[in-house]
Amino acid sequence: MRIIFVTSKLNFVTAGGSITDLDLKAENLQKLGHEVKVVTVYSHKNKIDKALPYSVVAEQFKTFHQLPVQYQIWQRLKKYSSQADIFHVEGQYMYGAGLYRLFGGKIPVVAFYNREFISWPSEDGQKEKQFSVLKRLKNRLRYLAEKYLGGNLANRLDFFIFTTPFIQQAYYNFGLSPKVPSRIMLDFVDDRRLLSAAGMAMAEILEKRQATKKIVQLYCTGRMIKEKGFDLVLKAFSLLTNKDKFRLVLGGDGPERDSLIKMAKDLGLENYVEFPGWVDYQAMVHFLVESDIFIVPRWRRECSAVIGLEAMALGLPTLVFSGGALEWIVGNPNLTFKTNDQADLAQKISALGTDNALRLRLGQHCFRRMSGVFHYSKLAQELEAIIFKLTN
Numbered sequence: 001m002r003i004i005f006v007t008s009k010l011n012f013v014t015a016g017g018s019i020t021d022l023d024l025k026a027e028n029l030q031k032l033g034h035e036v037k038v039v040t041v042y043s044h045k046n047k048i049d050k051a052l053p054y055s056v057v058a059e060q061f062k063t064f065h066q067l068p069v070q071y072q073i074w075q076r077l078k079k080y081s082s083q084a085d086i087f088h089v090e091g092q093y094m095y096g097a098g099l100y101r102l103f104g105g106k107i108p109v110v111a112f113y114n115r116e117f118i119s120w121p122s123e124d125g126q127k128e129k130q131f132s133v134l135k136r137l138k139n140r141l142r143y144l145a146e147k148y149l150g151g152n153l154a155n156r157l158d159f160f161i162f163t164t165p166f167i168q169q170a171y172y173n174f175g176l177s178p179k180v181p182s183r184i185m186l187d188f189v190d191d192r193r194l195l196s197a198a199g200m201a202m203a204e205i206l207e208k209r210q211a212t213k214k215i216v217q218l219y220c221t222g223r224m225i226k227e228k229g230f231d232l233v234l235k236a237f238s239l240l241t242n243k244d245k246f247r248l249v250l251g252g253d254g255p256e257r258d259s260l261i262k263m264a265k266d267l268g269l270e271n272y273v274e275f276p277g278w279v280d281y282q283a284m285v286h287f288l289v290e291s292d293i294f295i296v297p298r299w300r301r302e303c304s305a306v307i308g309l310e311a312m313a314l315g316l317p318t319l320v321f322s323g324g325a326l327e328w329i330v331g332n333p334n335l336t337f338k339t340n341d342q343a344d345l346a347q348k349i350s351a352l353g354t355d356n357a358l359r360l361r362l363g364q365h366c367f368r369r370m371s372g373v374f375h376y377s378k379l380a381q382e383l384e385a386i387i388f389k390l391t392n
Contacts, residue, residue, distance in 0.1 A: 017306025
């Protein structure tokens with residue numbers, strides 16, 4: 001089967017988990033005997049630091065504006081139709097792919113959705129309050145146009161893949177049709193890369209986690225923006241009555257970093273909190289291996305968080321907020337706290353931090369989730385089955 005993925009870029013050096021997801025899909029489908037190509041449309045952003053088992057075709061879009069980008073996607077699908085039995089496109093390109101099918105394109109198209117769409121408002125509406133009345137009006141008109149006009153184009157596609165049931169429902173609310181066949185398929189996580197960066201076998205890491213710790217290390221990392229909730233972790237930590245038994249590492253960088261450092265000082269937490277800043281992948285994995293609890297304090301409720309999945313894959317008990325996709329992913333009520341509730345988060349941290357057996361049991365639960373039903377090799381077989389069904 002000739003499979004062509006269409007994506008923005010392949011940046012293995014500094015980009016996030018969506019690159020690993022696509023890379024694993026392409027690699028595993030190639031291993032299963034298919035001919036796989038990846039077309040990158042902003043190829044000047046490619047940073048490929050390893051040999052790839054599939055071919056990469058470099059295209060170069062010269063604009064990021066929505067209408068010309070969708071038009072160019074349509075044209076590229078036409079261009080590569082003779083070389084493909086199926087296309088797999090990022091959800092952001094669904095309108096151009098819909099144009100391709102509307103105007104006679106014969107090759108089936110699968111669209112993949114792992115994030116909110118660019119025209120969606122923020123969950124709490126705070127970002128929009130900073131905009132002028134005119135900009136808010138323009139954003140609203142764009143949202144409605146995409147929902148009612150763009151949705152008709154997207155619904156001409158052959159299959160939708162959503163990473164979580166929450167992102168699926170969000171797109172249905174946005175205008176995608178439940179009548180189009182679809183599947184829930186979590187992000188692919190590369191446990192081989194994690195273990196290579198750790199320099200340890202999984203058995204060694206799991207054995208290491210069995211040791212009783214005098215100081216329990218908490219780890220939270222990502223881009224330091226308000227939406228990620230680093231402030232919630234600091235406030236929860238300040239409520240702990242046994243702070244001397246804990247160490248908090250807040251990794252990453254971003255516009256909120258200075259205010260978070262000030263908050264830690266104002267809360268009297270300087271001796272308990274470390275801010276290592278941005279670190280490379282190997283150093284990040286080292287923090288995951290050395291830590292005892294991982295925390296995802298806040299994020300869009302419909303989305304997964306690849307760093308959380310990587311923590312789970314390394315057997316790290318991962319605390320997440322309730323009522324969203326991450327709660328569905330961890331699949332255990334002992335690993336969730338009430339959304340935006342610092343007191344409940346503090347209680348969960350204390351319970352896990354003082355009970356080594358509970359921490360170990362929940363860490364093994366996380367590992368089993370990621371090495372079982374959510375392992376990329378199993379997901380690749382599911383993806384292949386979808387492709388066979390669409391092309392036969």
